[in-house]
Amino acid sequence: MDKQSTKMYLQIVRELRLLIQSENIKPGGKLPSERELVERLKVGRSTVREALRSLELLGLIETKRGEGTFLTDYRNHKLVEILSTFILQDTKTINDVHLTRQTLEKEAIRIVSASPHLMDLPVWESLLIKLDEEGTVQREDIIREILIVSNNRLSLKMWFLLKQYGEEPYQGFTNEDENTYLIQLLQAIKDGEIEQAVEAYNAWTNLLTKGRENV
Amino acid sequence: MDKQSTKMYLQIVRELRLLIQSENIKPGGKLPSERELVERLKVGRSTVREALRSLELLGLIETKRGEGTFLTDYRNHKLVEILSTFILQDTKTINDVHLTRQTLEKEAIRIVSASPHLMDLPVWESLLIKLDEEGTVQREDIIREILIVSNNRLSLKMWFLLKQYGEEPYQGFTNEDENTYLIQLLQAIKDGEIEQAVEAYNAWTNLLTKGRENV
DNA sequence: TTTACAAAGTGGTCTGACCACTCAATGTGA
DNA sequence: TCACATTGAGTGGTCAGACCACTTTGTAAA
Numbered sequence: 001m002d003k004q005s006t007k008m009y010l011q012i013v014r015e016l017r018l019l020i021q022s023e024n025i026k027p028g029g030k031l032p033s034e035r036e037l038v039e040r041l042k043v044g045r046s047t048v049r050e051a052l053r054s055l056e057l058l059g060l061i062e063t064k065r066g067e068g069t070f071l072t073d074y075r076n077h078k079l080v081e082i083l084s085t086f087i088l089q090d091t092k093t094i095n096d097v098h099l100t101r102q103t104l105e106k107e108a109i110r111i112v113s114a115s116p117h118l119m120d121l122p123v124w125e126s127l128l129i130k131l132d133e134e135g136t137v138q139r140e141d142i143i144r145e146i147l148i149v150s151n152n153r154l155s156l157k158m159w160f161l162l163k164q165y166g167e168e169p170y171q172g173f174t175n176e177d178e179n180t181y182l183i184q185l186l187q188a189i190k191d192g193e194i195e196q197a198v199e200a201y202n203a204w205t206n207l208l209t210k211g212r213e214n215v
Numbered sequence: 216m217d218k219q220s221t222k223m224y225l226q227i228v229r230e231l232r233l234l235i236q237s238e239n240i241k242p243g244g245k246l247p248s249e250r251e252l253v254e255r256l257k258v259g260r261s262t263v264r265e266a267l268r269s270l271e272l273l274g275l276i277e278t279k280r281g282e283g284t285f286l287t288d289y290r291n292h293k294l295v296e297i298l299s300t301f302i303l304q305d306t307k308t309i310n311d312v313h314l315t316r317q318t319l320e321k322e323a324i325r326i327v328s329a330s331p332h333l334m335d336l337p338v339w340e341s342l343l344i345k346l347d348e349e350g351t352v353q354r355e356d357i358i359r360e361i362l363i364v365s366n367n368r369l370s371l372k373m374w375f376l377l378k379q380y381g382e383e384p385y386q387g388f389t390n391e392d393e394n395t396y397l398i399q400l401l402q403a404i405k406d407g408e409i410e411q412a413v414e415a416y417n418a419w420t421n422l423l424t425k426g427r428e429n430v
Numbered sequence: 431t432t433t434a435c436a437a438a439g440t441g442g443t444c445t446g447a448c449c450a451c452t453c454a455a456t457g458t459g460a
Numbered sequence: 461t462c463a464c465a466t467t468g469a470g471t472g473g474t475c476a477g478a479c480c481a482c483t484t485t486g487t488a489a490a
Contacts, residue, residue, distance in 0.1 A: 009268055065473065099369075
């Protein structure tokens with residue numbers, strides 16, 4: 001290992017990334033133990049731990065005493081806590097998070113309702129039925145479905161992250177207007193009416209944004 | 216300090232936030248030294264360092280050997296960079312990268328050409344003139360300008376990364392058609408014609424995509 | 431006063447030592 | 461044979477102390 005210039009623990013972060021790649025460690029999979037990493041990378045344990053702790057704070061790995069260190073599914077949320085206390089004090093920043101998330105959502109809606117193949121999927125009808133029966137559906141569930149169907153894994157992952165960052169204590173209280181927009185959105189997707197779908201989405205988003213301000 | 220349940224270094228992260236708040240440390244300001252924190256918080260130095268290294272990886276603090284630890288401007292957090300290396304690693308589909316980048320670009324175009332305030336900026340005219348005089352403008356320069364003006368730092372950051380990651384060996388060979396679309400795009404922005412701008416962008420993108428396939 | 435050098439302070443890394451916890455192999459008793 | 465208790469190896473969590481490399485500062489010499 002270089003002992004110069006670049007900080008060791010950053011080297012190790014990089015080294016770990018390569019290791020994960022070359023050994024094809026999947027989310028949930030186990031990383032080598034700290035002591036093994038010490039031997040393989042020829043560094044001290046404290047240095048290894050600094051790298052691991054950093055990644056843990058990012059939510060990329062998870063450690064369990066007595067068991068080991070595991071690669072997580074990025075959906076983990078220490079980030080939220082840390083960032084919301086440090087970074088997201090700035091309203092401009094948090095607004096960026098919301099807007100960027102919405103950008104991804106809108107594009108997915110456009111893609112889905114522009115593709116005959118996708119808009120014909122039975123899932124939209126199912127959601128409409130569920131909405132009718134149960135009176136409410138989690139916002140997240142619908143959007144997630146759209147993102148998944150739009151078939152861009154990268155966008156989907158970014159969306160997951162942004163969703164967590166911008167998490168608001170949104171009470172799933174049922175709002176009549178909200179359901180109206182939801183139905184409009186789903187219906188427009190089914191019909192392949194792109195602009196109508198986006199319109200419904202915007203109206204819906206507006207509603208939620210206002211609700212947020214009131215709280 | 217609790218020695219139970221919650222991990223020490225997370226406690227310290229929290230402790231540091233309080234300390235920064237109570238001592239009113241501004242970005243650029245100096246934090247207590249590691250050894251001082253050891254005394255104040257009654258923990259080992261390695262534990263303090265684990266907390267500090269985590270915050271450093273997040274870009275929240277900056278350390279200089281021989282000098283000390285400093286609070287950075289929150290807006291410079293490296294989060295996006297770190298996460299991207301992990302997210303992009305197993306998302307091999309380069310196509311996703313391109314599409315996601317284009318999503319951000321399109322949204323920025325929409326935002327700019329939907330705002331009277333932004334579409335009136337002199338920069339569009341300047342680009343048109345430059346295009347006329349020099350016969351060509353870097354694709355990147357125009358898009359970057361649009362992204363910057365659209366005023367979402369997070370999107371801008373993501374765009375920058377995606378651009379780097381999805382880098383294609385695009386030869387800046389001047390194409391007549393390309394210039395046509397560029398002019399259309401800039402003109403549409405100036406006129407606030409959203410859909411026209413997006414249309415021009417799509418045509419342009421198509422052209423480039425085809426060019427890529429030919430190579 | 432200016433310059434050169436030593437000392438103190440700070441982050442960077444390593445080592446070795448315990449502790450707390452998990453898990454599986456082992457052994458024991460029914 | 462089976463169910464249960466025990467134990468030991470492996471793992472992360474924390475601490476203390478030691479150097480190293482570097483910067484700043486104070487002091488003594490020119």
